Amino acid sequence: MQLDRGAFIISFDCEGKWGIADKVNDRHVRVLTNENLNRAYCRLVALLEAYDMKATFAFVGGFVMSLTEYLEHSDWFHDVLIGGRNWLSRFNYDISSGIYDGWLNPDALAIVRASQNHEIGSHGFTHLPLSDAVICRGDFLQEMQGIRNVAALKRVAFQTLVYPRNNTGYLHELSAHNILGYRESLLKPGSKYEALRNTARELNVFQSAQQPKPVHDVVEIPSGYFLNWRNQFRKRIPISMTVQRWSHLISDAMENRRVVHLWSHPWNFLEGQQQFTLFERVLQVAARAVHQGKLDNLTQLEFCHLLRQQSGQSDLHSIAA
DSSP: OOOSSOEEEEEEEEOGGGGGTTSOOHHHHHHOOHHHHHHHHHHHHHHHHHTTOOOEEEEOTGGGOOHHHHHHSGGGOOOOEETTEETTHHHHHHHHTTOOTTTOOHHHHHHHHHHSSSEEEEOOSSOOOOOTTTSOHHHHHHHHHHHHHHHHHHTOOOOEEOOGGGOOOOGGGGGGGTOOEEEOOOSOTTOTTHHHHHHHHHTOTTOOOBOOOOOSSSEEEOOOEEOOOOSGGGGGSOHHHHHHHHHHHHHHHHHHTOEEEEEEOTTHHHHSTTHHHHHHHHHHHHHHHHHTTSSEEEOHHHHHHHHHHHTTOOOOOOOOO
């Protein structure tokens, strides 16, 4: 499918401790506090507003619940065994110990919603891997019901999905749950060389933007590329090189009417060296093209509406708030 004009999408995986629910360590406990996370959300929203740009913030449903809401609806949370271990074991232990920081943080959602410019997407209910190779259909349906429950509780429509850990599955089930589109996975699950491939991509300043796929049941939103997380060995990659890479992606999207999709996690900005500086440098390049009318800045949902419109499909369903 060919776009009328190139598109620039930004998406954030908003998860707190849920993103590493099966491997929380002392560093995560120290870094992933609600205070730290909310500071990152405030700065990200402020940067986007400064450049008049919008993004999709895909939230884990459990993450945006308050303690009171959790206590009233704890039956929404179901034990699921992954590799012989209960996915909720650390969460259950922390909650029973009176530790809620990083797990329950409704203020993060409030910060984003206050802007009234961004899409609120879904990143699952408990960040449970949703691959049909990992969980059974019953567990998948429980997780989707959790998403719907939070949608009603928070009066928000979740219409695009960012799969936890980019591990896709049960794709044929999504439309039944009013999901219009999902972010594709660039990853190859189970590949021991994937981390090496990701690093190699960071060094490729001539990376191409992506071509949208034809629309069938749900829209496959191009996977895009991870904004370099300037932590550990990745901080050795010069900011100028990363900006050059994204500049080429944006130019390619404009010239060939393709899609450039930047994604990250808000918590990456807590430890990434000059992470906000890097993001702003890329925003400057993209915003200049957008405001010159050479590129469209779309949320994931807007991209789905655009592709469905171009393919002659109408959006007749949505999750009721």
